[in-house]
Structure formats: structure tokens, C-alpha cells
Amino acid sequence: MEDPQRPAPPPPAPRRPPPGPSPDSHTSDVLQQIMAITDQSLDEAQARVVGRTQFLAVLELRFLFSCWLSAGVCSHLQEAACSSPPPALSQSGSWLQGQQVTFSRPLRKHALNCHRMKPALFSVFCEIKEKTVLSIRGIQEEGPPDDQLMRLDNMLLAEGVCRPGKQGRGAAAAAASTATPGGCPNDNGLEHSDYRAKLSQIRQIYHSELEKYEQACREFTTHVTNLLREQSRIRPISPKEIERMVGVIHGKFSSIQMQLKQSTCEAVMTLRSRLLDARRKRQNFSKQATEVLNEYFYSHLSNPYPSEEAKEELARKGGITVSQVSNWFGNKRIRYKKNMGKFQEEATIYTAKTAVDSPKVRGLGSQASCPSMPSSSASGPFPLTSSGGALTALQTLASLRPAPGVGGLLSQARGGWRGKRRSTASLVGDPSSVTPDASN
DNA sequence: CATGATGATTCCGT
DNA sequence: ACGGAATCATCATG
Numbered sequence: 427m428e429d430p431q432r433p434a435p436p437p438p439a440p441r442r443p444p445p446g447p448s449p450d451s452h453t454s455d456v457l458q459q460i461m462a463i464t465d466q467s468l469d470e471a472q473a474r475v476v477g478r479t480q481f482l483a484v485l486e487l488r489f490l491f492s493c494w495l496s497a498g499v500c501s502h503l504q505e506a507a508c509s510s511p512p513p514a515l516s517q518s519g520s521w522l523q524g525q526q527v528t529f530s531r532p533l534r535k536h537a538l539n540c541h542r543m544k545p546a547l548f549s550v551f552c553e554i555k556e557k558t559v560l561s562i563r564g565i566q567e568e569g570p571p572d573d574q575l576m577r578l579d580n581m582l583l584a585e586g587v588c589r590p591g592k593q594g595r596g597a598a599a600a601a602a603s604t605a606t607p608g609g610c611p612n613d614n615g616l617e618h619s620d621y622r623a624k625l626s627q628i629r630q631i632y633h634s635e636l637e638k639y640e641q642a643c644r645e646f647t648t649h650v651t652n653l654l655r656e657q658s659r660i661r662p663i664s665p666k667e668i669e670r671m672v673g674v675i676h677g678k679f680s681s682i683q684m685q686l687k688q689s690t691c692e693a694v695m696t697l698r699s700r701l702l703d704a705r706r707k708r709q710n711f712s713k714q715a716t717e718v719l720n721e722y723f724y725s726h727l728s729n730p731y732p733s734e735e736a737k738e739e740l741a742r743k744g745g746i747t748v749s750q751v752s753n754w755f756g757n758k759r760i761r762y763k764k765n766m767g768k769f770q771e772e773a774t775i776y777t778a779k780t781a782v783d784s785p786k787v788r789g790l791g792s793q794a795s796c797p798s799m800p801s802s803s804a805s806g807p808f809p810l811t812s813s814g815g816a817l818t819a820l821q822t823l824a825s826l827r828p829a830p831g832v833g834g835l836l837s838q839a840r841g842g843w844r845g846k847r848r849s850t851a852s853l854v855g856d857p858s859s860v861t862p863d864a865s866n
Numbered sequence: 867c868a869t870g871a872t873g874a875t876t877c878c879g880t
Numbered sequence: 881a882c883g884g885a886a887t888c889a890t891c892a893t894g
Binding site: 707708709710731752755756759760763764 | 882883884885886889890891892
């Protein structure tokens with residue numbers, strides 16, 4: 427079958443009549459024929475070419491062609507078209523030129539490519555297409571998603587999931603450093619290590635996914651670029667357009683990335699909330715921590731209100747947080763006050779301990795803070811009448827050190843710490859008395 | 867499982 | 881914002 431199987435009038439035929447003031451029948455004839463020819467090329471492309479991209483290319487070519495014609499951009503083509511006998515056109519496909527060379531169908535493309543007018547025509551196509559695409563593109567410029575992306579980025583940054591500069595591959599390295607990332611509320615040993623482990627797991631997944639996406643993006647971009655370059659030999663594709671296409675691809679991939687970031691954020695948030703929940707599931711402090719706290723408490727029994735510095739010091743030494751120290755002291759004070767008898771034993775133990783460990787400290791710690799209560803404090807408002815056992819213990823204690831009795835301190839406690847907030851600044855200096863050697 | 871110990875939270879006053 | 885008091889929830893022990 428030599429005749430084109432496809433009839434000439436296609437659905438998207440040029441809707442406009444030819445441009446010129448006198449749309450004579452000859453011009454429209456030519457147009458018709460051109461459409462027919464491109465339809466032929468279309469068939470040809472379908473038959474020959476693998477994949478439908480080139481098929482689309484031909485479609486586009488046809489579209490542009492009609493645009494171009496109706497715009498009357500290039501007069502010399504019209505000239506050429508007019509000067510050539512119509513039948514020859516439809517039959518041979520030498521539509522670029524009036525010459526009556528007749529090509530067999532396989533040669534048509536080659537002839538087209540080799541034609542002397544081809545470069546000029548091609549550049550015109552490019553130009554027109556550039557304008558068309560630009561006008562389409564101009565409408566749908568992307569705007570707002572940038573904002574959300576920034577928010578997500580900031581959050582991931584704050585959570586320590588991604589680094590500002592380069593991504594820290596080693597999760598262990600991050601976990602190892604004592605510096606708490608972002609705003610972790612509690613660095614309570616075990617809970618926190620668990621939290622960190624999970625966080626680093628999330629981080630790992632995030633980074634590997636990110637890398638995958640980036641790689642896929644790169645691959646797809648090069649693929650498309652190559653494809654377009656390849657096609658640019660057949661249809662008008664400017665480098666600018668390729669660039670734009672790359673931009674579109676990147677945009678798509680970055681939207682995928684945003685989803686990834688979003689779900690990462692969600693994961694971190696749930697992890698975080700779980701950590702906060704876990705806080706309610708309390709865990710007893712380590713022996714070390716209770717020792718340190720008790721030592722401070724009993725050595726400052728007259729005024730068991732550690733300063734901020736002292737709290738920090740205690741927290742550091744006990745491996746707990748400052749707020750935990752505050753909680754502990756709050757609980758301790760109230761419970762001690764409520765049931766002093768119960769704590770006598772503990773008191774003796776710790777006072778003895780501090781006395782032995784650092785005599786100098788003791789003197790400073792408990793006494794210095796209450797100048798109003800000298801050694802005669804045993805005669806305070808609430809002498810330890812009920813706790814005989816404690817008294818003996820205290821006596822033994824007294825033999826250990828020449829300092830005033832603990833009983834005085836206890837009575838002070840009973841009298842109430844309440845009113846006497848931090849009497850002297852010297853008290854603040856006390857942390858040094860705690861720090862030195864409680865454990866050593 | 868009952869009970870006490872204990873860390874955390876909440877409410878309230880200062 | 882801090883501390884006291886009450887309370888909750890969990891741990892530890894027998």
C-alpha cells in the first residue's frame with residue numbers, strides 16, 4: 427500500500443484559515459498537504475520508532491508547524507510551497523522545496539535533514555516553541571512549598587537528624603558526644619541512650635532514603651537529558667528547555683523529599699512523646715546519685731536548698747538532670763520534715779560520712795549557713811527527745827568531730843526551713859564542699 | 867499481691 | 881520562678 431493509510435484531515439486540523447489577507451485556495455491546499463505529510467511522518471514514526479516519545483515528537487512537530495504557518499512567520503516556506511506543484515508534495519514529501527525531487531518514503535527523513543533550509547526552519551521552530559512554553563510555564567511558577575520545606579529542615583536540624591554542613595554518617599559518633607543535641611529535655615542515662623539509639627536509627631533511614639532519592643533523581647535527570655538531546659535532532663528542543671525539564675524533575679523529586687522529611691519529623695515527634703511518657707515511668711536513681719544528693723542534703727541540713735550552681739554540680743556528679751535534683755530535694759525536704767524519725771539513721775550515716783570524708787567541708791557546709799544557730803542549737807525549739815537511738819548515734823558522731831551536734835540541725839529542720847531562705851551569699855560557695863570528694 | 871519507697875507531676879501560695 | 885504539699889505511678893521487696 428503506497429497510499430497513506432491515514433486520511434488527510436486529522437482531528438486537530440488547523441482551526442484557522444491561512445493568515446494572509448487573501449486565503450486563496452492554493453495556500454490552503456498546501457496547508458492541507460503539509461498536514462497530510464506530517465501525518466505520514468507520524469505513521470512512519472509509529473512504525474519505525476520504539477517508544478512513544480518520538481511519536482509525540484512528531485505530533486509536536488505537526489502542531490508547531492501549524493502554528494508556524496498560521497503565524498506566517500516564514501514567508502519563504504510559503505514561497506516554496508506555492509512554487510511547488512501540489513501533487514508532488516503529497517507524493518514525494520519534498521515539502522521544503524519546490525524542487526521536484528521525489529523521494530521514496532524511507533528517504534524522506536534523510537532528505538528533510540539534509541535540506542538546506544532545515545537549520546533555519548529548525549531555529550524558527552525553537553523560537554516559537556520557546557515562546558509557547560514560556561507562556562505556559564509563566565503561569566504555574568511554584569511558590570509556597572519552600573516555606574514548609576524550610577520549617578521541616580529546621581526541625582530536622584534541631585532534632586539532630588540532619589547536620590547543617592555535611593551529614594554525620596556515624597550515628598554512634600553523635601550518640602557518643604555528651605553534648606546534648608537540640609533540645610533534649612532529659613539526659614537520664616538509660617532512657618536517653620534508648621532515645622538516642624532510636625533517633626540515630628531514624629537518622630540512618632532518613633539519610634539512606636535521601637541518598638536513594640538523590641541518586642534516582644540524578645539517574646532520571648541524565649536519562650531524560652540524554653533522551654531530549656537525542657530528540658533534539660528530530661524536533662525543536664532548545665538547551666534552555668532541557669534545563670527547564672531538569673528543573674521540573676528536580677522539583678518533583680524534591681517534593682518526594684519533602685514527604686520523606688515530613689514523615690521523618692513525625693517519627694521523631696512520636697519518639698519524643700514516647701520519651702516524655704517514659705519519664706512518667708520513673709526509674710530509681712543510681713546509688714551514686716542518691717549518695718551525692720544525700721550527702722549534700724545532710725551536710726546542709728540547716729538549709730537544704732542548693733543553689734543553681736550546686737544543683738548543677740550535683741546533677742553532674744549524679745548523672746541526673748538539674749530538675750531531677752530539684753525534684754529530689756523537694757521530695758526529700760517534705761518527707762524528711764514529715765517523718766524525721768525515719769530518717770535519723772540515714773542522717774547519721776551521711777553526716778558521719780561527710781565528717782570522715784571531709785571534715786573541713788562539714789564545718790562549712792552545715793554551720794556556716796546558719797549563723798543564727800550556733801552550737802547551742804541543741805536547745806532549740808524541738809530537741810530530739812523522741813529519738814534516743816539517734817541521740818546515741820549522734821554522740822558517737824560527736825566524738826568523731828568537735829563540731830556542733832546534728833541534733834541542732836534536725837531541730838532547725840523541724841523549726842522549719844521555710845522562712846529562712848538563703849541567708850548568706852557564702853552559702854552559694856558551698857558546692858565546692860559537695861564536689862570535692864564525696865565519692866572519693 | 868500488698869506494701870513501702872521513690873521519682874514525677876500538679877496545685878497553690880509567695 | 882521557686883518551694884511546699886498532695887498525689888500519682890512505678891519500682892522493689894517480702
